Amino acid sequence: xxxxxxxxxxxxxxxxxxxxxxxxxxxxxxxxxxxxxxxxxxxxxxxxxxxxxxxxxxxxxxxxxxxxxxxxxxxxxxxxxxxxxxxxxxxxxxxxxxxxxxxxxxxxxxxxxxxxxxxxxxxxx
Amino acid sequence: xxxxxxxxxxxxxxxxxxxxxxxxxxxxxxxxxxxxxxxxxxxxxxxxxxxxxxxxxxxxxxxxxxxxxxxxxxxxxxxxxxxxxxxxxxxxxxxxxxxxxxxxxxxxxxxxxxxxxxxxxxxxxxxxxxxxxxxxxxxxxxxxxxxxxxxxxxxxxxxxxxxxxxxxxxxxxxxxxxxxxxxxxxxxxxxxxxxx
Numbered sequence: 001x002x003x004x005x006x007x008x009x010x011x012x013x014x015x016x017x018x019x020x021x022x023x024x025x026x027x028x029x030x031x032x033x034x035x036x037x038x039x040x041x042x043x044x045x046x047x048x049x050x051x052x053x054x055x056x057x058x059x060x061x062x063x064x065x066x067x068x069x070x071x072x073x074x075x076x077x078x079x080x081x082x083x084x085x086x087x088x089x090x091x092x093x094x095x096x097x098x099x100x101x102x103x104x105x106x107x108x109x110x111x112x113x114x115x116x117x118x119x120x121x122x123x124x125x
Numbered sequence: 126x127x128x129x130x131x132x133x134x135x136x137x138x139x140x141x142x143x144x145x146x147x148x149x150x151x152x153x154x155x156x157x158x159x160x161x162x163x164x165x166x167x168x169x170x171x172x173x174x175x176x177x178x179x180x181x182x183x184x185x186x187x188x189x190x191x192x193x194x195x196x197x198x199x200x201x202x203x204x205x206x207x208x209x210x211x212x213x214x215x216x217x218x219x220x221x222x223x224x225x226x227x228x229x230x231x232x233x234x235x236x237x238x239x240x241x242x243x244x245x246x247x248x249x250x251x252x253x254x255x256x257x258x259x260x261x262x263x264x265x266x267x268x269x270x271x272x273x274x275x276x277x278x279x280x281x282x283x284x285x286x287x288x289x290x291x292x293x294x295x296x297x298x299x300x301x302x303x304x305x306x307x308x309x310x311x312x313x314x315x316x317x318x319x320x321x
Contacts, residue, residue: 011307012279012307013307013310013311013314015314016260016279016307016310016311016314017279017280019256019257019260019314020260020264020275020276020279020280020310021280022257023257023260023261023264024176024179024180024276024280026172026175026176026179027185033171033172036171036175036189036192037164037167037168037171039189039193040167040171040192040193040196041160041163041164041167043193043194043196043197044163044167044196044197044200047197047200047201048200
């Protein structure tokens with residue numbers, strides 16, 4: 001018993017096979033096959049032209065992709081540079097505070113409890 | 126007495142004999158871009174490719190489309206083909222995929238319309254014609270894969286392993302598909318015999 005006949009009820013029905021063969025029979029006319037051969041080669045030739053067109057397009061696509069990549073890198077580095085400058089300027093603006101602001105903090109505490117006299121010191125006994 | 130040869134009468138198809146050594150040379154030449162070599166490969170394999178496609182699709186026109194698409198795909202993929210492989214098996218897989226694509230694109234919506242399309246090429250005596258028309262209708266109702274498996278196995282003589290490879294399914298699935306398709310069609314044929 002081969003693999004082809006193993007399994008339940010896998011017997012070929014000759015009449016069914018005959019009908020199937022008739023339904024799916026390839027054309028018998030030799031001229032048909034000559035014609036099909038010509039049509040296949042024509043289709044392949046047409047496909048080859050399309051392929052060549054796509055090949056050019058693909059080269060263009062690759063160049064475009066490289067250009068886009070370079071643009072992205074340049075734009076990214078510019079953005080990072082601009083951000084570094086902004087950060088440095090913000091930092092410098094914080095540490096270079098104007099001089100007339102300081103006395104206000106000196107005279108008044110930041111909290112009410114820090115005001116002079118808010119905590120009376122006990123007098124001498 | 127005149128003998129009328131109908132274009133769709135099943136006859137023994139003249140097959141181009143397999144010549145593996147020669148075929149390898151043809152493949153190498155085709156890979157180098159020699160169009161004549163590819164043309165010879167087409168001539169050699171087009172009939173078998175047609176039978177593979179015809180087993181999957183429901184009519185002759187779709188089978189021819191699948192064959193053309195299959196050869197085009199094969200041409201485009203030829204440089205990736207290793208000449209030590211079996212060219213026929215590789216090509217059949219490509220053609221089967223093209224045929225399955227066509228089947229997917231043309232989902233049958235009107236089940237009544239299709240059998241006429243399928244049977245339109247056959248001009249047999251009334252009883253047989255009716256039987257085949259209804260069998261064609263039943264065949265059209267089968268899932269494409271089961272239809273392909275029963276035709277490729279019973280009519281074309283491919284083995285389960287070859288069918289599995291061709292359709293991209295395990296061998297066991299091909300076997301169970303064949304079992305289901307046979308029992309379904311045999312059941313129908315039994316009913317038809319009592320009707321017709």
